[in-house]
Structures are given as structure tokens and as C-alpha cells.
Amino acid sequence: MAQVALAGLTKSWAGLNAVDNVSFTVPEGQLVALLGPSGCGKSTTLRLIAGLEEPSAGTVSIAGRDVTRLAPSERRISMVFQSYALFPHLTVGENIIFGLKVRKVARAERDARLKKVADIVELSRYLDRKPAQLSGGQRQRVALARAIIAEQPVCLMDEPLSNLDAQLRHEMRVEIRSLQQRLGMTMVYVTHDQTEAMTMADIVILMRNGRIEQAGPPAALYAAPQTSFVASFIGAPAMNLVREGKITLGVRPEHVRLGDAPADAVHRRGAVTSVEYMGADTIVSLASEGGRIAARLPGASDIRVGDELTAYWAMSAQSRFDAAGQRIG
Amino acid sequence: MTGTRNSIHAWLLVLPACVLLATFTHVPIVTTFIHSLYSTPRPRRPSRFVGLDNYEAMLADPIFWKALGNNAVYALTSVPISIAIALIMALFVNGKLRGKGFVRLAYFTPTVLPMIAVANIWLFFYNPQYGLVDQLLRPFGITGVNWLGSQSTALWCLIVVAVWKEAGFFMIFYLAALQNISPDLREAAAIEGASRWTFFWRITFPLLMPTTLFVLVNAVINAFRLVDHIFVMTGGGPDNSTSVLLFHLYTVGFKFFDQAYAATLTIVLLLILALIAIGQFLLADKRVHYQ
Numbered sequence: 001m002a003q004v005a006l007a008g009l010t011k012s013w014a015g016l017n018a019v020d021n022v023s024f025t026v027p028e029g030q031l032v033a034l035l036g037p038s039g040c041g042k043s044t045t046l047r048l049i050a051g052l053e054e055p056s057a058g059t060v061s062i063a064g065r066d067v068t069r070l071a072p073s074e075r076r077i078s079m080v081f082q083s084y085a086l087f088p089h090l091t092v093g094e095n096i097i098f099g100l101k102v103r104k105v106a107r108a109e110r111d112a113r114l115k116k117v118a119d120i121v122e123l124s125r126y127l128d129r130k131p132a133q134l135s136g137g138q139r140q141r142v143a144l145a146r147a148i149i150a151e152q153p154v155c156l157m158d159e160p161l162s163n164l165d166a167q168l169r170h171e172m173r174v175e176i177r178s179l180q181q182r183l184g185m186t187m188v189y190v191t192h193d194q195t196e197a198m199t200m201a202d203i204v205i206l207m208r209n210g211r212i213e214q215a216g217p218p219a220a221l222y223a224a225p226q227t228s229f230v231a232s233f234i235g236a237p238a239m240n241l242v243r244e245g246k247i248t249l250g251v252r253p254e255h256v257r258l259g260d261a262p263a264d265a266v267h268r269r270g271a272v273t274s275v276e277y278m279g280a281d282t283i284v285s286l287a288s289e290g291g292r293i294a295a296r297l298p299g300a301s302d303i304r305v306g307d308e309l310t311a312y313w314a315m316s317a318q319s320r321f322d323a324a325g326q327r328i329g
Numbered sequence: 330m331t332g333t334r335n336s337i338h339a340w341l342l343v344l345p346a347c348v349l350l351a352t353f354t355h356v357p358i359v360t361t362f363i364h365s366l367y368s369t370p371r372p373r374r375p376s377r378f379v380g381l382d383n384y385e386a387m388l389a390d391p392i393f394w395k396a397l398g399n400n401a402v403y404a405l406t407s408v409p410i411s412i413a414i415a416l417i418m419a420l421f422v423n424g425k426l427r428g429k430g431f432v433r434l435a436y437f438t439p440t441v442l443p444m445i446a447v448a449n450i451w452l453f454f455y456n457p458q459y460g461l462v463d464q465l466l467r468p469f470g471i472t473g474v475n476w477l478g479s480q481s482t483a484l485w486c487l488i489v490v491a492v493w494k495e496a497g498f499f500m501i502f503y504l505a506a507l508q509n510i511s512p513d514l515r516e517a518a519a520i521e522g523a524s525r526w527t528f529f530w531r532i533t534f535p536l537l538m539p540t541t542l543f544v545l546v547n548a549v550i551n552a553f554r555l556v557d558h559i560f561v562m563t564g565g566g567p568d569n570s571t572s573v574l575l576f577h578l579y580t581v582g583f584k585f586f587d588q589a590y591a592a593t594l595t596i597v598l599l600l601i602l603a604l605i606a607i608g609q610f611l612l613a614d615k616r617v618h619y620q
Contacts, residue, residue: 052516073522085517089535098531099521150521 003028003154003186004049009058011044018044020210021058026154026203031180031187033201037233038192041210043158046190050156051075063153075154078147082159084139086131093118093127096145117149120179137168144176148183155180157189161196173200194234198222206230225250228325237283239319242268242290247328249290250319253283256295258303261312268293272307286311358599364592376589383593393594395569396577399484403573404552407491412544414496416537419503420529433504440498448561451490452477455562477563480570487571490558495551499544506540507533538617542609549605553598574598 004026011019019041026032034042047053049060051072059068067075078099086095093114100110118124121141131139140160147155160176161169177200180187191197197204198218205215206229213233214226225231231239231250240256242249249266261267270288282301285294286309293311303309320328365383370376387393422433439447454461455476463472476486510533518528556576559565565572565580572580578598582591 050516050520052519072516072520077520079517079520081513081517083511083513085511085513087514087532089532089538098518098523102518102521102523102527146517146521 003063004188005061007059009048010056011048011053012056017210022212024205024215026186026188028186029184030202031189031200032203032205033197034190034205034207035194035197036207040207042190042207046156046158046188049188050077050079076152077154077156078150078152079156080143080147080160082162084143086139086142088131091128091130092123092142095142096149099150113149117145120148121145136164140164140172153186155185155187157187159190206233225319226327228321231319237294240293242293244290246323248321250321251313251317253294253296255313255317256293256311258295258309258311261310265312265314266318267310267312269310272303272305272309275303275305361592361595364589365596367589369587369589383589387593392569392577396572396574400553400573403488404549407488408548408552411492411495412499412548415499416503418500419507423504423507436497436500439494444557445561447490447494448558452562455486478567480567483563483567483571487559502540502544506537510536542613542617546606546609550602553602
């Protein structure tokens with residue numbers, strides 16, 4: 001059963017559609033990532049699900065119930081904010097049980113749940129501290145604990161890791177995903193970081209200008225982008241887009257080879273503009289007639305900037321987009 | 330030797346502030362205290378040491394007790410009321426509101442006006458024949474009340490003026506503090522199901538405690554310090570019913586020219602203010618969360 005279902009959801013401000021006719025469903029126990037550049041409407045979509053904004057049109061259903069006109073507290077959701085939204089004057093423990101207190105959960109049950117959740121997020125030793133005395137990662141855990149202890153069927157996350165450094169971000173990514181799977185949470189996760197979306201999500205929804213550009217499992221978005229925007233957004237470096245008359249060819253850097261092209265391969269000639277050594281591989285970029293082409297080569301490379309080379313790839317490895325950026329065939 | 334040089338340097342830098350503070354604050358307090366132990370010099374009787382005689386005279390002075398009592402009533406009512414109104418106004422203009430810039434300005438206007446001008450405006454409001462208060466109450470059959478001329482109402486009239494004058498000023502501090510509270514907190518609480526009432530008492534009010542303490546200290550000091558409107562509106566009367574400590578002090582010092590007694594009253598006023606301020610900080614410090 002779909003835990004979260006959006007149908008024709010639209011939010012406009014002063015005639016501009018921040019969210020434009022968005023529909024998708026989140027199956028129970030799955031993690032759906034809303035991905036996109038800033039201003040694409042992903043955060044607004046999340047806030048519409050939470051009930052923090054009122055939609056101009058469309059409906060939101062959670063656990064089979066139409067909640068479009070309900071207050072946030074009646075939607076049976078929990079939420080983790082980008083800023084964590086911890087109450088600075090309350091201790092970690094008080095922050096975590098704030099919702100239980102408000103909902104008048106009995107003291108004994110409150111304490112039992114707090115103990116359990118504090119163990120899960122490894123905060124048992126810090127329950128008496130104030131948020132200001134914690135590190136960024138620990139604050140993030142408090143916010144997480146507050147969402148877990150609510151035991152709501154749906155958890156919403158608004159860029160929860162964007163205030164952490166790279167190392168911690170990686171750890172928390174793994175941790176949130178394993179928590180989500182262990183506790184069977186249904187999660188909608190907003191991020192602008194494609195690595196987070198690709199590594200954590202069961203389904204990635206890529207948004208642009210308030211609309212869904214493509215929705216599907218991470219591998220589908222990577223292997224078969226439906227539009228040239230998806231192609232250029234996902235992957236680091238992104239898919240090469242090479243003009244060929246009215247259409248555009250798309251090919252992943254790892255499918256590009258350098259050297260003498262076999263007869264049945266697509267090939268382009270150009271001068272090397274940059275060589276980036278990344279350790280396990282090297283990204284070599286050429287300036288060809290149809291546009292820049294990056295190739296991912298294993299290990300180090302002795303290619304130098306300025307070398308004239310031919311880049312080629314198998315016909316089967318390429319995607320094709322029409323003039324409007326839509327995938328053909 | 331850089332240590333010594335550094336400390337000489339530091340003391341030189343602090344010197345101007347020290348000199349100014351000492352000249353205009355500390356030395357006057359000490360000399361006032363010394364004056365309070367001597368009699369007032371008269372043309373034929375020079376000043377002489379009288380010990381605590383002035384303090385004994387003060388304790389026997391019924392007008393002192395009247396003024397102290399008035400001041401207590403004045404502070405205990407005008408301070409909480411003006412703080413409460415300031416907080417309510419700040420919450421009101423912090424929300425989504427059409428024309429809130431205008432409302433904020435309107436609330437703040439009394440602060441900008443000099444107290445003498447405020448007193449003149451209210452003098453008109455309270456006029457028994459054509460005053461605004463009289464006109465508003467006339468439909469209810471209440472008219473011709475001499476608000477400022479009657480012992481039972483005069484002090485309350487002055488309290489109303491003080492609240493009207495002060496609340497807008499304190500509102501500015503509350504408004505600034507409210508704008509520092511992240512809107513995420515409200516949303517997080519809303520998702521947990523906290524009502525506006527719960528959110529205010531559990532989150533907003535505790536987070537405003539540093540501001541409340543600051544405002545409280547200032548309000549109490551002002552309750553002892555602001556007497557301009559008393560001069561204009563009642564002159565301390567009728568029958569000392571609106572005389573407060575500072576007003577009494579002025580009368581003694583500059584109308585009766587009893588400098589020794591005025592010095593005695595000054596020391597007592599300072600002691601009262603110091604005790605209140607220290608008490609407020611000691612009491613409140615444990616309960617205030619500073620970010």
C-alpha cells in the first residue's frame with residue numbers, strides 16, 4: 001500500500017508555480033528521494049506533504065487517508081529539519097520527548113521509549129546536555145531521535161545532512177539508510193546532493209522548475225535518463241552531451257574510450273583540455289566539435305593537455321535526445 | 330618586561346573611563362553618603378557631624394513612608410503591566426499582519442515623545458470637563474470626575490501614563506528577540522502537535538527570558554527614576570498621594586533646601602535600587618537560558 005500519495009499537487013505564489021502538478025506515490029517501507037537543483041520545488045513539495053504549506057490544487061494522502069486539509073500534527077508524520085530545529089533551552093532528553101509530552105503520553109512509556117531511542121542513535125550519555133554542547137553530528141542524531149520516537153508511519157527529511165562535513169555526511173548517510181530499513185520507516189528525503197539520493201533511495205524523483213523530470217530507481221535514472229536535463233544532472237562527471245545535427249547524443253564518461261576507433265563505433269576528434277587524476281581513475285576532457293567529451297580512464301594516464309585524440313564509444317552505450325531534450329528510442 | 334609595559338599600557342587605556350566614572354558616579358556617591366551623616370549648613374549654624382540622626386529623622390517622616398508606599402504600588406503595578414503589554418504587542422506585530430510596519434510605529438511613538446509632552450497630552454485626557462476620558466465615560470453616566478485631583482485615583486492615573494509610555498519601548502526588545510527565534514522551531518512544534526499556547530509557554534517564553542530579565546531591570550529602575558510627569562500633572566499631590574521617592578527627594582532638596590536630608594534619601598534610594606537589581610540577577614540567573 002502506498003503510504004504517501006500525491007495527486008496533481010500544485011503550489012503557486014503570485015502566479016508562479018513553485019510546485020506544478022506533481023503526482024507520485026511512496027510505497028510502504030521505502031525511501032524516496034526528492035532530488036533537484038535549488039529552487040526546483042523539492043522542499044516546497046515536502047512542506048506540502050507535512051502540511052506546513054497549503055496546496056493551491058491537488059491532494060495529499062498518507063496511509064490511505066486524504067490529509068490535504070489536515071493540520072501537520074494530524075497527518076501522522078515526523079520531520080527532520082535542515083536546521084534540526086532543536087529547542088535550545090531544553091536538554092537532549094527533553095527535546096526528544098517534547099512531542100510525547102505534548103501528546104500526553106504517560107511518563108513510564110515516555111521514559112521507556114526515550115531509553116530505547118537514545119540507544120538506537122547512541123545518545124544515552126548525552127541526554128542531560130543542551131544542544132549547544134553537542135557537535136553537529138550529535139545534534140543531527142537528536143533531530144533523528146525526535147523523529148524516530150514519534151513512531152509515525154511516515155518520516156520527512158529536509159536536507160538533513162547539508163550542515164555536516166563530508167566525512168560525517170557519509171557516516172550519517174549509511175546510518176540513516178540502515179535505520180530506515182531496520183525500523184521499516186517510510187521516508188521522503190529531500191536533497192540537492194545526487195550522491196545522497198543515489199546511494200540511499202529506493203526511488204529517486206528528480207525535479208526541475210516545479211515538475212517531475214524523471215522518477216525511478218537510481219540505476220534507471222543513471223542508465224536511461226529520460227531527458228537531457230536528467231543526463232546532465234546525474235553522475236559525476238555528468239553524462240557527455242554531444243550535438244549531432246538536431247539531436248543530442250548522451251554517453252557516460254566510463255563508456256568513452258580514447259584511441260583508434262573500431263569501424264562500428266561513434267567517434268569524435270578533439271584536443272585535450274584537462275586531465276584530472278582522481279586516484280582510482282583519471283578524467284580526461286576533450287573539446288570536440290559537438291561539445292566537451294569527458295572520458296573516465298582506469299588508473300593514471302600519461303595523456304597531456306593539448307594532445308589531439310579520438311574519443312569513441314559503442315552505439316549501444318549511447319542515449320539520444322531530441323531538440324526538446326526528450327529521450328528518443 | 331613586556332608584561333609590565335603591557336599592564337601600564339592597559340591601565341592608561343582604561344584611565345579615561347575610570348576618571349569619568351569616578352568623577353561623575355563613584356565620588357558623588359561617597360560624598361553624598363558623607364553629607365548624609367552631617368547636618369545641613371545654615372547661615373548661622375555650620376554643618377556638623379550628626380551620625381545617623383538624618384536616617385532617624387527619615388524613619389520618623391510620614392511623607393517618606395507615604396512616598397515609599399506610593400513608589401512600591403507604582404512599581405509593582407506599572408512594571409508587570411507594561412511588560413505584559415509589551416510582550417503581547419510584540420507577539421501581535423511579529424505575526425503575519427497587514428500594515429504591521431504602521432502598527433509597530435504606532436506602538437513605539439510614545440517612547441519617542443518627551444515625558445513632559447506625554448504629561449501634557451494626558452493632562453488633557455484627564456480633564457474633568459472636556460477630557461477624553463470624561464467624554465468616553467459620559468455615556469455610562471460617569472462624568473465630572475477629577476481624576477488627577479482625587480486621592481483615590483491620582484496615583485493610578487500616573488501609572489496608566491507610565492505604562493502607556495514604557496510598553497512600546499519594551500516591545501522593541503521583545504520584537505528583536507522574537508525575530509531571533511527560528512521559524513523552524515514553530516514548525517517542528519506544530520508537527521509534534523503543540524498548540525500555540527503550549528508553544529508560547531514551553532518554547533517562546535523560556536527563550537525570551539534573557540530579554541524579560543533585561544526589560545525587568547530597566548522597568549524597575551524607570552519606576553523609581555521617571556518622575557517628570559508627576560511635576561506636570563499633579564506636583565506630588567493631592568496631599569502627597571502621588572509623591573514617590575525621587576519626587577520627595579527633589580522637594581526636600583530644592584524646595585526646602587535641606588541638603589543633608591536629601592542626601593540621606595538619595596543613599597536610601599540607591600540602596601533600594603541596588604538591592605532590587607542584585608536580587609533580580611541572582612534570582613533570575615539560574616532560570617534564564619542564554620544562547
